[in-house]
Amino acid sequence: LGKKIIDAELLEELEELLITADMGVETSLGLIEAVRDKVKRKELTDPARLKTHLKAEMLTLLTGVAVPPLHPGKPHVVMVIGVNGVGKTTTIAKLAHHDLEQGEKVLLVAADTFRAAAIEQLEIWGQRAGAAVIKQKTGSDPAAVVFDGLAAALARRVDKVYIDTAGRLHTKVNLMEELKKVARTAAKQIEGAPHEVLLVLDATTGQNAINQARLFHEAIGVTGIIMTKLDGTAKGGVALGVVQETGLPLQFIGVGEQMDDLRPFEPEAYLEAILG
Amino acid sequence: MFDRLSDKLGKVFKKLKGHGKLTEANIQEALREVRLALLEADVHYKVAKTFIDRIRERALGQEVMTSLTPGQQVVKIVHDELAALLGGEAPRLELGGKTPVALMLVGLQGSGKTTTAAKLALYLKKQGRQPLLAPVDTQRPAAIEQLHRLGAEIGVDVYRSQPQQNPVALASEAMAAAVAKGHDVLLLDTAGRLHVDAPLMAELQAIKADVGPAEILLVADAMTGQDAVAVAQNFHEALDLTGVILTKVEGDARGGAALSMRTVVNKPIKFLGVGEKLDALEVFHPDRLASRILGM
Ligand SMILES: Nc1nc2c(ncn2[C@@H]2O[C@H](COP(=O)(O)OP(=O)(O)OP(=O)(O)O)[C@@H](O)[C@H]2O)c(=O)[nH]1
Ligand SMILES: Nc1nc2c(ncn2[C@@H]2O[C@H](COP(=O)(O)OP(=O)(O)OP(=O)(O)O)[C@@H](O)[C@H]2O)c(=O)[nH]1
Ligand SMILES: [K+]
Ligand SMILES: [Mg+2]
Numbered sequence: 395l396g397k398k399i400i401d402a403e404l405l406e407e408l409e410e411l412l413i414t415a416d417m418g419v420e421t422s423l424g425l426i427e428a429v430r431d432k433v434k435r436k437e438l439t440d441p442a443r444l445k446t447h448l449k450a451e452m453l454t455l456l457t458g459v460a461v462p463p464l465h466p467g468k469p470h471v472v473m474v475i476g477v478n479g480v481g482k483t484t485t486i487a488k489l490a491h492h493d494l495e496q497g498e499k500v501l502l503v504a505a506d507t508f509r510a511a512a513i514e515q516l517e518i519w520g521q522r523a524g525a526a527v528i529k530q531k532t533g534s535d536p537a538a539v540v541f542d543g544l545a546a547a548l549a550r551r552v553d554k555v556y557i558d559t560a561g562r563l564h565t566k567v568n569l570m571e572e573l574k575k576v577a578r579t580a581a582k583q584i585e586g587a588p589h590e591v592l593l594v595l596d597a598t599t600g601q602n603a604i605n606q607a608r609l610f611h612e613a614i615g616v617t618g619i620i621m622t623k624l625d626g627t628a629k630g631g632v633a634l635g636v637v638q639e640t641g642l643p644l645q646f647i648g649v650g651e652q653m654d655d656l657r658p659f660e661p662e663a664y665l666e667a668i669l670g
Numbered sequence: 671m672f673d674r675l676s677d678k679l680g681k682v683f684k685k686l687k688g689h690g691k692l693t694e695a696n697i698q699e700a701l702r703e704v705r706l707a708l709l710e711a712d713v714h715y716k717v718a719k720t721f722i723d724r725i726r727e728r729a730l731g732q733e734v735m736t737s738l739t740p741g742q743q744v745v746k747i748v749h750d751e752l753a754a755l756l757g758g759e760a761p762r763l764e765l766g767g768k769t770p771v772a773l774m775l776v777g778l779q780g781s782g783k784t785t786t787a788a789k790l791a792l793y794l795k796k797q798g799r800q801p802l803l804a805p806v807d808t809q810r811p812a813a814i815e816q817l818h819r820l821g822a823e824i825g826v827d828v829y830r831s832q833p834q835q836n837p838v839a840l841a842s843e844a845m846a847a848a849v850a851k852g853h854d855v856l857l858l859d860t861a862g863r864l865h866v867d868a869p870l871m872a873e874l875q876a877i878k879a880d881v882g883p884a885e886i887l888l889v890a891d892a893m894t895g896q897d898a899v900a901v902a903q904n905f906h907e908a909l910d911l912t913g914v915i916l917t918k919v920e921g922d923a924r925g926g927a928a929l930s931m932r933t934v935v936n937k938p939i940k941f942l943g944v945g946e947k948l949d950a951l952e953v954f955h956p957d958r959l960a961s962r963i964l965g966m
């Protein structure tokens with residue numbers, strides 16, 4: 395974007411930049427339309443200021459978000475949900491690792507009883523991080539595992555519980571019902587549980603992430619979003635649309651496959667990566 | 671959602687009723703709507719542009735200009751061209767040549783490689799083949815166990831890989847085991863990796879050189895966005911892919927990434943994954959995917 399004036403060509407370059415970052419037609423064209431107006435009214439003339447201007451606009455889109463009040467609970471129960479393969483189990487390992495380093499006592503609950511070797515995968519992560527894992531057999535009722543898990547959490551006086559759930563497409567009504575049942579089971583056992591419901595989105599996902607966020611939020615009531623796989627070339631620009639649609643905050647990002655590859659979400663850096 | 675593009679185009683052309691004849695500008699406006707529909711469906715920016723350039727001439731042709739229903743005409747042209755681009759050669763697995771024939775599955779993390787390996791094994795078993803599944807993912811925790819469980823479920827042998835082994839050596843050993851045990855197909859399930867991870871991409875090249883697979887299939891998530899082009903490009907450059915398998919297609923993603931990848935790789939989309947169960951594998955219909963991308 396190293397131009398003398400803001401002309402149609404520059405705006406088209408900008409359009410390409412925003413769309414290829416997965417920001418979607420609506421958000422991208424909305425931003426560009428606003429720039430076009432400002433240029434017409436001579437409020438914006440210098441191409442060098444264009445980036446700063448856009449960044450500020452995008453920042454307001456990201457931060458007009460009300461963070462839902464956290465119901466403190468002991469143990470603090472966190473449920474992790476999302477579609478297949480986005481990185482839920484790995485993210486739990488990262489979150490647990492983070493908490494353990496803060497000196498908290500953490501328990502993991504293997505409520506993905508469906509996918510082959512999902513329990514073993516969580517167990518290995520539990521060993522690496524140093525957190526106990528509560529499990530049952532493959533194929534058992536996830537709500538029953540959660541019941542066991544929370545009973546153990548109370549008995550062992552842990553600080554944090556992470557519930558790993560099976561990946562499911564947001565369009566599968568019966569599987570969404572199953573998730574609701576898991577949440578209800580938790581609520582019966584510990585007041586206010588699950589205290590957090592984290593939705594994991596994959597940065598390589600395009601506009602479908604908006605549907606994912608909307609339907610998971612409608613069904614379960616999500617409290618925050620984690621975007622994984624931002625270590626690749628995908629920019630994860632759909633997050634702007636997700637935040638607009640749901641009003642939910644982005645809390646963490648995943649930047650690799652190891653336990654310490656989790657970062658707090660920093661809007662400035664994220665937007666910098668999109669605008670280059 | 672149903673027929674949204676048709677509705678929009680209908681509106682574009684309705685505005686001109688009374689003006690009499692359609693003009694080039696009218697068609698341009700219609701093409702703009704088509705382009706936006708493609709972008710909303712996650713077709714890559716540049717791919718959408720090239721596609722519009724390609725259909726412009728036909729859209730400007732007599733059949734549209736003189737039609738009583740220009741909106742429907744444009745939709746039909748777009749749909750047909752899209753299906754043609756998505757289709758092409760007959761999407762069958764290449765299983766000729768010396769047995770055991772090796773098939774290799776590659777792709778980003780979590781795209782569905784392991785599940786798809788098992789699905790293909792079941793599909794081949796039903797055709798009377800004797801496949802051997804080989805886990806060469808020593809990276810993801812319990813990846814080997816995952817494939818063993820899936821193999822047991824469908825009654826297909828799984829090679830006894832050990833997580834501390836080197837993936838390249840593992841692939842060769844699995845091939846030797848396939849020969850020794852009389853299997854006719856070897857299915858290699860590789861670890862998920864980023865297309866920009868040079869050492870891991872080189873590892874795939876080494877496996878390819880050692881095993882000489884007849885098919886190297888990119889397994890990609892139907893929900894993928896604009897990154898599909900970079901992913902397909904890098905995997906194709908490194909490995910010379912023979913085809914693409916699209917997973918998680920049973921959801922509500924519009925699947926525009928398929929067009930992006932098809933354009934870059936220029937090799938057929940061979941199968942669709944339509945569920946987590948191991949029989950949830952379908953052959954690909956370009957027609958249906960074209961309708962879906964257009965939101966029809
Ligand atoms: N590059 C990269 N890979 C990641 C990241 N997070 C997770 N992964 C990888 O993505 C793949 C899927 O991760 P999982 O944690 O198993 O995903 P999941 O959502 O639990 O999957 P299901 O339980 O099958 O739905 C694994 O290969 C992970 O190593 C990330 O931030 N960056
Ligand atoms: N809904 C749906 N889920 C699928 C499909 N194919 C695979 N999955 C799910 O997607 C998730 C990831 O699948 P895997 O087969 O483990 O993916 P992978 O590419 O081997 O993952 P890594 O080895 O970690 O890179 C699992 O939850 C699968 O059950 C599909 O067609 N539809
Ligand atoms: K994915
Ligand atoms: Mg998982």
Ligand SMILES: [Mg+2]
Pocket residue numbers: 783784785807810813859860861862
């Ligand atoms: Mg795998």
